[in-house]
Amino acid sequence: MTSQHPAGQARRLLRPVARLWQSDLVWSFRNTPYAVVSLALVLAIAVTALCAHWVAPHDPFDLASFNILDSELPPAWVEGGSPEFILGTDTQGRDVLSLIIYGARLSLLVGLASVVFGLVLGVGLGLLSGYVGGWVDALVMRTADVKLSFPAILVALLVNGVARGFLPPEMHGQIAIPVLIFSIGMSGWVHYARTVRGIVMVERRKEYVLAAQIVGRKGWEVALLHVLPNTMSPVTVIATINLATAILLEATLSFLGVGVPPTEPSLGTLIKVGSEYMFSGIWWVTAFPSLLLVVLVLAVNLLGDWLRDALNPNLQ
């Protein structure tokens, strides 16, 4: 045991941070202004949404907190607006800003959950397909071909419709969100499966895999512990772009009235409900959630674009 100088210890602790700061990825990030802006926006929206309970000025679920007299107020800077409700109120007197914060939370959670579901399914099938090969590979890849020939929105809609058809109508309200996550995830797994399979086909012939097999590791151990980590960087890129698509699909399905139940605020349901008031001149209930949706999706997409270029030196 050697005694440590406090400054030396601090430097040692900071070393991994410094190494990360100087890594190629972070260097590329620091030198790509749009990536920095996008990440800042996404983080700001995500943190605000996750802390909705503390951040939102009003609670849209608390019936006692809103007053019908405050209904249909325009945003604060428009004539007739009130500083208490910065983005105005809806027809029930609920604060639009708070609704959007809670809405973004639900949209992000559904989006993330669908990405995780699609990722686990896709990576699992890709790994199985690439590592086992044979008829399993043929079955998975032909299914993927078929799935890819349909647009994501159609797959999500059809899966959602069929799932609703199979479940008794009285259960629709409670299980709407799991069904939504399932249907969005089902529309996104193929990209993971194809990419992972491609990498696994190359990796499994390499010497380290052979070495692991000779040592006596079981097939699934080799696949999960040795091959899988090599697929992570393209999977990260796909997951990021997939998140943008998933958020958009959630909003679209909820807008169409087959996603999140209308009583729960998500960005899609807010836009749907708001668009019905638009004809009486109340534009703000639908405009602000739409704006947030577009900004969020654009930022996640730009982040995904940057990540793809930064992690794939062949593209440059």
Place this chain on the structure above:
Amino acid sequence: MTRLLPFMLYRLGQGVLVMLVVAFISFSLFTHVGDPINNMLGEEVDETYREQLREDLGLNDPVPVRFIRFVGNAVQGEFGVSYRNSIPVAQLFGERLPATLELVFAAAVIALALGIPAGVYAAIHRSRPSAQVIQILSLIGISLPTFVTGILLIYVFSISLDLLPSFGRGEVVDLGWWSTGFLTASGLKALVLPAVTLALFQLTLIMRLVRSEMLEVLRTDYIRFARARGLPDRLIHFRHAVRNTLVPVITITGLQIGSLVAFAIITETVFQWPGMGLLFIQAVQFVDIPVMSAYLVLIAFFFVVINFIVDILYHAVDPRLSGTLSDGSGKGMP
């Protein structure tokens, strides 16, 4: 061409398999959801009569027999009666199909007529500010969800300016079983906003595709050689470059027709356009099984046919592809 035939047969087989799987899902929807006898007779009819009817309708037959009968009916366009509208599904689809096809046709024309020239322009004059404005606009266009575009257009053109109707098809003229909105002024006015909404995303997609293909072509040796020969720019761009750009564009546009039909579901809901998509969404909300399962079979058939044609075209146009399978991805954002 000798290698095309086995490939065609393979794809045909795959298409038939997909249709059988979809038909089975659609069939299971029917059998899973309740007893059709209850829907037909209500609760208070005597049990022996129920059993008799069940036997007559073949509901006691084994599943494979019922499935074959279902497929036989489906091939003839027999899907039963809509629970919600109480008319045969085939008749309902016949009324709604022209609306969707006209919308998709108008959107495809707009997307192609504006997308291709804009893409060519942005590629040729890539450093001009106007081309960069087009590029930025296309990024925004690709990020705007279809329903947000629709709401925005309704707000500007129907509510604020009061120029165009925000819902419905306007007046339609019946030509035999086909009802068209193309022949009346109100029909055409009603078509503008939905068609633009549906076209916008495809327009930006086509524009970006044409631009990147064109840039690729402009970098090739034969274009450089044409420049070295001293040919005028106009000739190089429009005679040599555009032609080669359009081959992939045509095939991808073919695939995008499928995606237009899918996105029409959203556009039709925003504008209450009485087409197939709106019918399907309402069927999902009301769990109208006959309509849902018929739509499922029909849309799957439509996509299988489109993909089959596009795949054959790919292989006929580009001999380098023989032996490989294209994924034919119709990916995109709603």
